[in-house]
Amino acid sequence: MSDTHAQTVAYVRESMTEQREPPLSETGVYKWIHGNMLSTPLNVFLTLVSLWVIWTVLSHVLPWAVFGIWDAASLTECRAIRDELYGADGSVACWAVISERWQQLLFGFYPPEGYWRPVLAFVLFLAAIAPILFSSLPRKLLWLTLAAPFVMFWLIWGGTIWGPICIALGFVLGWAAIHYSGPRIGTLAAVILAIVLPLIYWLVIAGPLAQALSTVLPIGLNPVASREMGGFMLALIIGISGIVLSLPLGIVLALGRQSDLFLINKVSVIFIEVIRGVPLIVWLFTASLLLNYFLPPGTNFDLMLRVIIMVTLFSSAYIAEVVRGGLAALAKGQYEAADALGLDYWKSMRLVVLPQALKISIPGIVNTFIGLFKDTTLVVFIGLLDPIGLSNTIRASTDWNGIYWELFVFIGLCFFIFCFSMGRYSLFLEKTLRREHR
Incomplete structure (x- = not known):
């Protein structure tokens, strides 16, 4: 049996080979670029066209944005600084309007x-x-x-802080209506009660209750319209x-x-x-x-x-x-x-x-x-x-x-x-x- 096996098997490895790094073409950035951008002639052409478009856009946008002017009180002053630094034909952004009005863009006319x-x-x-x-x-x-x-x-x-608290109590009433009355009157009736009861409370009781509490214990912030x-x-x-x-x-x-x-x-x-x-x-x-x-x-x-x-x-x-x-x-x-x-x-x-x-x-x-x-x-x-x-x-x-x-x-x-x-x-x-x- 051993002689027959030796005649049919040309070579039998007796030890494991050492691990080696995969070839460069099968890993890393090279594999990603080749697989996604250079895999076919059409992909090569589309990649070159895309790179040209990206370069054309960035070559105009990046200098305009990066070398923009941040310190100016008006557009006229911003243009004067541009003429002094880059010439009258220079194309740079006037970011000074953002540094000047960012609070207004974020908060509107909210009190500073x-x-x-x-x-x-x-x-x-x-x-x-x-x-x-x-x-x-x-x-x-x-x-x-x-x-x-x-x-x-x-x-x-x-x-007053009592307004939101009194409104929140209405939701507590709705939860209590479902939790305690649901097993007795049924799910549908409990849901209807949980809707009607808070509405009556908000329309009739919540406002006067909040005013009474704010009179007794006035806690609040300056109102903003x-x-x-x-x-x-x-x-x-x-x-x-x-x-x-x-x-x-x-x-x-x-x-x-x-x-x-x-x-x-x-x-x-x-x-x-x-x-x-x-x-x-x-x-x-x-x-x-x-x-x-x-x-x-x-x-x-x-x-x-x-x-x-x-x-x-x-x-x-x-x-x-x-x-x-x-x-x-x-x-x-x-x-x-x-x-x-x-x-x-x-x-x-x-x-x-x-x-x-x-x-x-x-x-x-x-x-x-x-x-x-x-x-x-x-x-x-x-x-x-x-x-x-x-x-x-x-x-x-x-x-x-x-x-x-x-x-x-x-x-x-x-x-x-x-x-x-x-x-x-x-x-x-x-x-x-x-x-x-x-």
């Missing part, structure tokens, strides 16, 4: 001594949303998440409010559109189709102008609040269709499995169906949020001073009349940072959920 209030509110928002975005954080931080909206409102608008807010602070207030409020409302509408109950189904369908069928700018004009005709004389309905409501309703209609797509993509067996476990409708949706449908809908939901945040610039058409509106105000002054690109580049960069961050978190969440379900 109170800039710390919106900054603190934004930091509080980041801390409050972190437990929702990252599951690794302690669940106890969710108490901060619940309290943050009321504290942020008080910090930004000011006034909504008309004094503008810039990116305004965009963040409207955008964050619309995003936070439209997601649960959109989920409810999506479930309503798939409901077997005729009335709930048709109301959800009509709402979604009417809202989606009309441009957002029309709804903003409706909130700004037409809504006053349907309110009692002398009613003071804050314009920013009206805009937030319209933006929330508009976004929720799109969120509803995105979530409905996730529900439709879910296999029918998941619904049947939830029924087989003996779960009622709400438990099956909360524990089985919605987690999977929302996972499928993540890209569409984040895309809708990004579009909503960028659409906040439309409020300029109804008189609110968003960053675009403030740029027009700055350019209307005699000091900066005639400046364009610098303001628009700064505004675009700020919007890009927020939208890019949302997009990257979407990718992070998709990868995290994909790993957890392997």
Whole structure:
């Protein structure tokens, strides 16, 4: 047997060879460049054309941006400095308008001594949303998440601290109505009670209670009117409010559109189709102008609040269709499995169906949020001073009349940072959920 084996096997290695580095063509930057840019003659041609385009753009933009002027009090002074340093034909940016007016672009006409209030509110928002975005954080931080909206409102608008506290008590009443009366009167009746009871409390009791408490114990900040807010602070207030409020409302509408109950189904369908069928700018004009005709004389309905409501309703209609797509993509067996476990409708949706449908809908939901945040610039058409509106105000002054690109580049960069961050978190969440379900 050994002789036959020796005759059929020409060579048998008795020791392992030493490990060696892979060849240069199979690793590192060289492999990436060859595989992505030089793999075929067409890719080589497209790479050369792309490099030429990038070089042409950067050779004009980088000198204009890098050698810009930061210290000047007006466009005329900025041009005089440019003529002295680079000549009359020099092409450099006048970033002095940003260093001169950055507070106005960020905060609008908010009182300068109170800039710390919106900054603190934004930091509080980041801390409050972190437990929702990252599951690794302690669940106890969710108490901060619940309290943050009321504290942020008080910090930004000011006034007595008892107003937000009394408003928060209404939500506590709604929770108590569901928690304590649900087992006795049924889920549907408890939900109706949880809606009606807080509304009655807010309309009748909350205002007088807040005034009485502020009289006894006056604690508060200097009030700031909504008309004094503008810039990116305004965009963040409207955008964050619309995003936070439209997601649960959109989920409810999506479930309503798939409901077997005729009335709930048709109301959800009509709402979604009417809202989606009309441009957002029309709804903003409706909130700004037409809504006053349907309110009692002398009613003071804050314009920013009206805009937030319209933006929330508009976004929720799109969120509803995105979530409905996730529900439709879910296999029918998941619904049947939830029924087989003996779960009622709400438990099956909360524990089985919605987690999977929302996972499928993540890209569409984040895309809708990004579009909503960028659409906040439309409020300029109804008189609110968003960053675009403030740029027009700055350019209307005699000091900066005639400046364009610098303001628009700064505004675009700020919007890009927020939208890019949302997009990257979407990718992070998709990868995290994909790993957890392997």
